Amino acid sequence: MAVKSVALVAHDNKKRELVDWVSSNQQRLAPLALYATGTTGRLLQERLRRDDIHTLLSGPLGGDQQIGAKIAEGEIDLLVFFWDPLEPQPHDPDIKALLRIAALWNIPVACNRASAEFILSSTCMTDPDHRAQRPDFSDHARRRVE
Numbered sequence: 001m002a003v004k005s006v007a008l009v010a011h012d013n014k015k016r017e018l019v020d021w022v023s024s025n026q027q028r029l030a031p032l033a034l035y036a037t038g039t040t041g042r043l044l045q046e047r048l049r050r051d052d053i054h055t056l057l058s059g060p061l062g063g064d065q066q067i068g069a070k071i072a073e074g075e076i077d078l079l080v081f082f083w084d085p086l087e088p089q090p091h092d093p094d095i096k097a098l099l100r101i102a103a104l105w106n107i108p109v110a111c112n113r114a115s116a117e118f119i120l121s122s123t124c125m126t127d128p129d130h131r132a133q134r135p136d137f138s139d140h141a142r143r144r145v146e
């Protein structure tokens with residue numbers, strides 16, 4: 001299965017950059033289900049005039065954790081998260097948790113416009129076998145109950 005769904009998240013100083021990037025890639029993103037944290041999602045809806053963006057809670061109110069849960073459940077295939085390297089965030093543990101879950105479940109993560117461009121232009125975006133790389137943790141779960 002190719003990439004079907006994308007989570008879009010940006011910290012305040014990076015929101016304009018993300019919205020601009022999404023706006024200039026509307027065609028390539030059009031077939032994908034879009035998820036976003038609260039404020040990012042609202043800005044995207046305004047700019048793109050799309051009312052089908054799954055907008056979750058704001059990041060500091062649990063939105064990062066909601067995105068992480070959807071990644072763990074296999075609902076999100078790609079994370080585009082323009083996080084702010086210059087400003088501390090009150091919900092830093094949630095941000096770390098989201099990035100950890102994305103690493104754990106082997107989903108691609110773009111942290112800035114350059115990496116987002118690389119990923120969006122990758123053949124993995126349309127590779128029907130892409131989701132086969134999702135790890136199988138069944139042994140891990142069994143080990144913990146023995």
Ligand SMILES: O=C(CO)COP(=O)(O)O
Pocket residue numbers: 009010011012036037038039040041057058059060063064095
């Ligand atoms: O804080 C965020 C990610 O950590 C983003 O949340 P908002 O999109 O609600 O601003």
